[in-house]
Amino acid sequence: MIEVKNLHKGFNGEEILKGITTSFKRGKTNLIIGTSGSGKTVFLKCLLGLFAPEKGSIIYDGKVYSELDEEEQRGLRESMGMVFQGSALFDSMTVEENIMFPLRMFTKQKKAEMLDRANTVIDRVQLINANKKLPSEISGGMQKRVAIARAIVTRPNYLFCDEPNSGLDPKTATVIDNLIQEITEEYDITTVINTHDMNSVMEIGEKIIFLRYGNLEWEGDKSQIFKTDNEAVTDFVYSSNLFKKVRNAQLKGL
Numbered sequence: 001m002i003e004v005k006n007l008h009k010g011f012n013g014e015e016i017l018k019g020i021t022t023s024f025k026r027g028k029t030n031l032i033i034g035t036s037g038s039g040k041t042v043f044l045k046c047l048l049g050l051f052a053p054e055k056g057s058i059i060y061d062g063k064v065y066s067e068l069d070e071e072e073q074r075g076l077r078e079s080m081g082m083v084f085q086g087s088a089l090f091d092s093m094t095v096e097e098n099i100m101f102p103l104r105m106f107t108k109q110k111k112a113e114m115l116d117r118a119n120t121v122i123d124r125v126q127l128i129n130a131n132k133k134l135p136s137e138i139s140g141g142m143q144k145r146v147a148i149a150r151a152i153v154t155r156p157n158y159l160f161c162d163e164p165n166s167g168l169d170p171k172t173a174t175v176i177d178n179l180i181q182e183i184t185e186e187y188d189i190t191t192v193i194n195t196h197d198m199n200s201v202m203e204i205g206e207k208i209i210f211l212r213y214g215n216l217e218w219e220g221d222k223s224q225i226f227k228t229d230n231e232a233v234t235d236f237v238y239s240s241n242l243f244k245k246v247r248n249a250q251l252k253g254l
Helices: 040-047 070-078 094-104 111-126 140-152 170-189 198-204 233-235 243-253
Strands: 002-011 014-024 027-035 055-060 080-083 158-162 192-194 207-212 215-220
Touching: 002 040, 014 055, 014 080, 014 192, 014 215, 027 040, 040 158, 040 198, 070 080, 080 140, 094 111, 094 140, 094 158, 111 140, 111 207, 111 215, 111 243, 140 170, 158 170, 170 192, 192 243, 207 233, 215 233
Parallel strands: 027 192, 027 207, 080 158, 158 192
Antiparallel strands: 002 014, 002 055, 207 215
C-alpha cells in the first residue's frame, strides 16, 4: 500500500502538485488520469522517488520515504518495477537479455538462475518463441509484454506504468490492461498506472484519481466515475460520443 499525504511539488517557483492526499491499495489497479498539464507525470515521478517533494510525505507499507537513509531508499526503489511509455527496450538486446537486465543490475544471481527467472516471467506474459528475438522483430503488443516481464522479474512490491497502452490498437490495449490487472492480483502488487485511455478506466479502474491543475479533483472507481456530478471529470471522461452513450445508459440503469 502507498499512502500520500499533503504532497506539494514545484519547479522554478511554480507549484505543480498542490497538496495531494490519497492512497493506493495493494493487489489493486490504481489509475491516475487527467488532462495534459494536470501534474500526472510529476506525481508519478514523486512516487518513484525521482522527485523529492517540498512538502508532504509518501509512505510505502508503513515506511516514510523521506525518513529513510540513502541505503534504505535505494533498497525501496529496487522493490519497484516500471513499465515505461513506449516500452523503452534496449534495441541491441534480445527479449531474454532485456528481461534479465534488472537481475544483472540489482542481484548477484548466477546466469542459470537469471535465465530460469526470466523464462518464468516470459511464460507468465505469454511471450511465445520470442526469447532470442530483438525488439525490432516483434510487434508493439509483444514489446509491451517484454516491458511488463522486465518490470516484474525482480518480484517488485510496487509496479508503476506510464501510459502502458500508448501506440497500441484498442484490442491489444485491452489485452495488456487485463494482463497488468492479473499480475497485480496474482503477485499482490501495489500497481499505479498513469493513463489517458478511458478504455483502461472502464476495464481495470479499481481506484481512480483525477488530477486537475495539480489538485486531486476526484477519486473513486470505474462504476462511480460514470455517475459523478463533477463537471471537470465529466468533461474529461465523456469527451466522445461513445462515453456519452455509456453515461446515459448508466444513469438510466440499463
